[in-house]
Amino acid sequence: MSAGGKWSQADVPDQSGRTAIVTGANTGLGYHTAAALAQSGAHVVLAVRNLEKGNAALARIVAAYPQADVTLQELDLSSLDSVRTAADALRRAYPRIDLLINNAGVMWTPKQVTADGFEMQFGTNHLGHFALTGLLLDHLLPVRGSRVVTVSSMGHRIRAAIHFDDLQWERRYDRIGAYGQSKLANLLFTYELQRRLAAQQKNTIAVAAHPGGSNTELARNIPTILKPVASVLGPLVFQSAAMGALPTLRAATDPDVEGGQYYGPDGLGEQRGHPKLVSSSAQSHDEELQRRLWAVSEELTNVTFPV
Numbered sequence: 001m002s003a004g005g006k007w008s009q010a011d012v013p014d015q016s017g018r019t020a021i022v023t024g025a026n027t028g029l030g031y032h033t034a035a036a037l038a039q040s041g042a043h044v045v046l047a048v049r050n051l052e053k054g055n056a057a058l059a060r061i062v063a064a065y066p067q068a069d070v071t072l073q074e075l076d077l078s079s080l081d082s083v084r085t086a087a088d089a090l091r092r093a094y095p096r097i098d099l100l101i102n103n104a105g106v107m108w109t110p111k112q113v114t115a116d117g118f119e120m121q122f123g124t125n126h127l128g129h130f131a132l133t134g135l136l137l138d139h140l141l142p143v144r145g146s147r148v149v150t151v152s153s154m155g156h157r158i159r160a161a162i163h164f165d166d167l168q169w170e171r172r173y174d175r176i177g178a179y180g181q182s183k184l185a186n187l188l189f190t191y192e193l194q195r196r197l198a199a200q201q202k203n204t205i206a207v208a209a210h211p212g213g214s215n216t217e218l219a220r221n222i223p224t225i226l227k228p229v230a231s232v233l234g235p236l237v238f239q240s241a242a243m244g245a246l247p248t249l250r251a252a253t254d255p256d257v258e259g260g261q262y263y264g265p266d267g268l269g270e271q272r273g274h275p276k277l278v279s280s281s282a283q284s285h286d287e288e289l290q291r292r293l294w295a296v297s298e299e300l301t302n303v304t305f306p307v
Helices: 028-039 051-064 080-093 120-139 175-200 217-221 224-237 246-253 287-301
Strands: 019-023 043-048 069-074 099-102 147-151 205-209 262-265 275-277
Touching (some): 028 051, 028 246, 043 080, 051 069, 120 175
Parallel strands (some): 099 147, 147 205
Antiparallel strands (some): 262 275
């Protein structure tokens, strides 16, 4: 670890021979996560919705690191058909997967539904990743040191609950509450997946991370009234996307990481800083909630897990 005991990108161990799939890798946190893994020798798959942007990201990575081994996979997490098509292609191409990084996400969107009729934030951030993980998991299970890393947010504490009586926000839409629900779901999913993995095998672990306040495209749906404030305070409050990616990178590569852990920035209020082990809300550790969400997610996606 670097001077002062702060974990940084220099601490990412050699990733040669490992295959990493990163969702939402064409921009922001996902891009920096993918670039760092490629720089460290991993074969990295950029799983992206927009192939044009994906190609631009791939070209940027290869320009910076000419030895980088990077490929593209089209993936739209807001469509279960797209998730299945992508999973089939990935399964054919990669009999062995070391890292699945569930990073892509949408935040505070106006009311929209996915191709399958799910509320956009819950459908993309949680259900799309739930389905993708379930469809790829048997290619991680035999691999020693394999990990599923899911990116949550401090938003899992803000107006967050799993609204089982109205999961898709059909009655009354609150975009901040809907985002909170989706990010709480990411943690409930991680902890339930880890419990199932630990009960069955020793190779694969499930871990979570959050970027703190990071300067990424996610904030494009910030309410208009807040935009002037954000442009002034943003640079003071938010850290770069490269710094925001560090908790994910640590969760994915630090040999001391254990299943069911959660990593975030070490600064004031976990807004910025270097990655450390952090804690999540009491609600996220509610085992009954975890199991109930899992059952509903299997039903909605029609994906069952091999654990």
